[in-house]
Amino acid sequence: MMVESATETIRTTSSNQNGVSSLSSQSEGGGREGGSNGDTNGEISPVDLLHLQQQQALQAARQFLLQQATGLSSPSSNEVKQSPVQVPVSMAMMTPQMITPQQMQQILSPPQLQALLQQQQALMLQQVTYTHTPSHSVSHTQHTQSKRWRNRLGSKQLAFQQQLIQMQQLQQQHILNLQRQGLVGLQPGQGAVPIQSLQQAMCPTDLQQLWKDVASVQSAEEAIKHEGLDLSTNSSNSTSYSASKVSPQIPHHPLPNGQNSVHTPKRDSSTHEEHTASHPLYGHGECKWPGCEALCEDMGQFIKHLNSEHALDDRSTAQCRVQMQVVQQLEIQLAKESERLQAMMTHLHMRPSEPKPFNQPLNLASSGSLLKRDSEGFPEGLPHPPTSAATPITPLRQGPSVISSSSLHGVGPIRRRNSDKFCTPIASELAQNCEFYKNADVRPPFTYASLIRHAILESPDRQLTLNEIYNWFTRMFAYFRRNTATWKNAVRHNLSLHKCFVRVENVKGAVWTVDEVEYQKRRPPKMTGLQDTLRVSPTLVKNMISGLGFGSLNASYQAALAESSLSLLNSPTLVNNSTGASLNMLHVGHDDVSSTVEQVNSNGSCSPGLSPQQYGHHVHVKEEPAEMEEDSRPVSLIASVTQNLSMPGDERDMDEELPTEELE
């Protein structure tokens, strides 16, 4: 009985190769088309029989899947019993209407498909043998059966045969696809890796690579989620992929805060007929599709590439889904951080509602305007942590109003100006996140001038040739390993433009040095202090990362990042002695270079051999604090804190916050 039902299931569902629509309409419409076409002579028409059998088959299929999932062997199939494959429990919960050959293919892993197919074949043969040709051999059965069935039930039985072949083909295709994606060796269970797990595995710096790795895995899972077959427990949170797959409505994920995310992280590549000059997925001559770095000379080539390599298939939709999950997590995290900020500000007697202190983005979530944030990109001050990087890190210029790329890749339309402002603590920022910038294709939130200055001051002689500056850029930032013409020109432009950069004729030729006085001059006289530091605070980054759950896979990175961040704040002096902390903070955070040197050197990674002493006599640490520049923010911050936060309305309010947060 089960055998027959199961076979029918496959057959009926397989008959609809192009989607579930017809299948759904059959069952949902209550009546099948057959109702009108079928015989109404009182006898059970083939169609009616088909329908009944279909229902039974679906039940059987569910049971089959359940058994597979629970490790129980099917009483009717030894083949299945032999198969170690496991079907996610949720699979068994799928509604009958949803099973289509394609879905089967997508839902089941190759071993599962194989097992099921074998079972179906065995059952079919048994049925045929028992019902029609008991004495025939198996090889002969199919031929004979097709004739008899054609006579008795019309094309139904023939279709069944065809479906079997179809299933085989689908299975083969599926296997081939997996092979192409390097999933050959994938364990059955891996196909059902929850998106969340994948997300957590996403590390800022490794996101790009992770995409490549995950995308393929996701494809299997994605398939399962198609048509609402979401393995995740949170079905409401999952996107239902209709036959049209990534449709515009997909991105509408209800957020925990009740908001709807209308972002379309990754629009279906196949739907963008817009061959506009700029494309969210195209930049710097590269395809920005997660995990894809294909070089495309022009937009035309890119479009071609997009349509060919990122067409509407399981893999693309899976990647799209992952991207959406990433975005969603970021949004959630942003909301959390905003709440924390509000609480902190409240605690510090600040004006909780004032969005100013931190960049808007941080407060947008609380204000309920996540969409706006999208266009704004990540908090400019944020180095677009890995998290953001969460993924391939693709600088998205003129980024679309989609949070995905811009925020995730962190490079979006960053306002260098702001960045300059709060990036001033470039030293500490770079010191703590240098690895991130080295690996992630994220545009550093620093101005060219800041970077150049840092590069020069970081050098042993505090002087660099233009080429050495270039090398520093490329060495320190993955972002500057491309578009060399653009940023190199910008570097030259900055060197020439800013008086703080002095060209000195050297024995080796011309070298560039920094005139600190001039550099400080050009800095805005009044900076609010820590806020900038805070904006780019690695701690914040760390929190975001940890909050995002980038645990397992990027544990090392996270740990390193957190450690580096904490190293600054957890020094004995800071922790044990508030006074000492102030001094320490002042020393550490006050100057880009000086702090960088110490930090970096302590980390032993970024800054090439320059001891604090070396910087010491050149960088007048003592002098800078008086300038009330960003560099001196730590001081003001500490001072503010120790002074009982007596400036509620002042911009310095923000200054107070950071210390508190970081010292936590």
Added chain:
DNA sequence: TGCCCATTAAACAACA
């Protein structure tokens, strides 16, 4: 709204 600043692009010259 206007100014300031940063970025980007480009033209041009000098030089190796």
Added chain:
DNA sequence: GTGTTGTTTAATGGGC
């Protein structure tokens, strides 16, 4: 002639 280096100008856009 080519590429690099350096200077300068202009356009653009965002922040204040």
